[in-house]
Amino acid sequence: MPARSRYGSPIAPASKTRGNSKLRPRLIGTCSLFPTQRANTALRRRRIDSAFFRSEIVKLISPHSGNTGAPMRQIANFTIGKWAATAAAIAFGGCFASAYAAGSQGFDGRWQVTVQCSLARDGALPFTWRFPASVREGQFLGQKGEKGQPNSGTLSGEIGGDGNALLTMQGFTGASRQTLTHPKEGSPFHYTVSAHFAGKQGAGKRNEDRECSLDFSRS
Numbered sequence: 001m002p003a004r005s006r007y008g009s010p011i012a013p014a015s016k017t018r019g020n021s022k023l024r025p026r027l028i029g030t031c032s033l034f035p036t037q038r039a040n041t042a043l044r045r046r047r048i049d050s051a052f053f054r055s056e057i058v059k060l061i062s063p064h065s066g067n068t069g070a071p072m073r074q075i076a077n078f079t080i081g082k083w084a085a086t087a088a089a090i091a092f093g094g095c096f097a098s099a100y101a102a103g104s105q106g107f108d109g110r111w112q113v114t115v116q117c118s119l120a121r122d123g124a125l126p127f128t129w130r131f132p133a134s135v136r137e138g139q140f141l142g143q144k145g146e147k148g149q150p151n152s153g154t155l156s157g158e159i160g161g162d163g164n165a166l167l168t169m170q171g172f173t174g175a176s177r178q179t180l181t182h183p184k185e186g187s188p189f190h191y192t193v194s195a196h197f198a199g200k201q202g203a204g205k206r207n208e209d210r211e212c213s214l215d216f217s218r219s
Contacts, residue, residue, distance in 0.1 A: 105137055105138055107135045107138065107140075107159050107163070107197050107218075108135050108136055108137065108138070109134070109135060109218050109219075110132065110133075110134055110218065110219045111132070111133040111134065111135060111140075111142070111202075111216050111217065111218050111219065112130065112131075112132060112133070112216070112217050112218075112219055113129075113130065113131055113132070113133050113142050113144075113155065113214060113215070113216055114128065114129070114130050114214065114215045115128065115129040115130075115144075115169075115212055115213075115214050116128050116212065116213050116214075116215075117178075117206070117210060117211070117212040118210070118211045118212070120180055120209075120210045121210070122180060122181065122182075124177070124178055124179055124180050124181075124182065124210070125177050125178045126178075127174070127178045129144050129153070130144075131143060131144035131145070131153075133155065133216075135159060138158055138159050138160075138161075139156075139157075139158055139159075140155070140156060140157050140158065140159055140165065140167060141154075141155070141156050142154070142155040142156070143155075144171070145171075147171075148172070149172065149186075150172050150173065150174055150185045150186040151172070151173070151174030151175075151185070152171045152172050153169050153170065153171030153172075153189075154169070154170055154171055155167055155168070155169045155193070156168055157193075159197055163196050163197040163198050163202075164194075164195075164196055164197075165193075165194075165195045165196070165197065165204075166192060166193070166194060166195075167192065167193040167195055167204065168190070168191075168192055168193070169189075169190070169191050169192070169193060169206075170188070170189065170190040170191075171188070171189060172186050172187065172188055172189070173185060173186065173187045173188075173189055180209055180210055191206055191207065191208045191209060192206075192207045192208065193205065193206055193207065193214055194207055195214060195216070197216065199218075200217060200218040201215075201216065201217060201218075202214075202215070202216030202217075203215055203216065204216070
């Protein structure tokens, strides 16, 4: 006796022919984009139960609308389509998120950072900082000098799977002649950096106050 779905319609045995093998998984990292187990389940249930759903929807709508035939079948088909699209979105959503996270981890490792700031509008002199950094699970962290001391800074933030990053630099100023508004040495400062990473290289720029460029290279 053939198995039946919870809606009463018979469940056809899975075919081993090529007709059902056209949808083959594409792998990104360890993530099977399509078909996932949940996607296969959703598609199989759609084939089994769609006729039953369609007939039930027509029964529910017809007494209230006074219409039958093609218009009701069109409404039923639209409803079935919305249900199937929702099931597919649930199945694929987690996989896409995993692929994105795996992409950001492709930048893990040791990096060297160079910060070059040009002559500022108020006469603050140009300067260059070079310091090491590391990326672990997409999290960037670099330290220039001894944390908490004058002429030091911590650069941190998250690199996205697409290589884009919004980093934050915060620390304490060095020589006043190289600093905007010329505060005393050891004054706190803060700014953000828009950066993009690709392979073993990266580039960015300071977003506030003065022009500074950043270069990143993975060692």
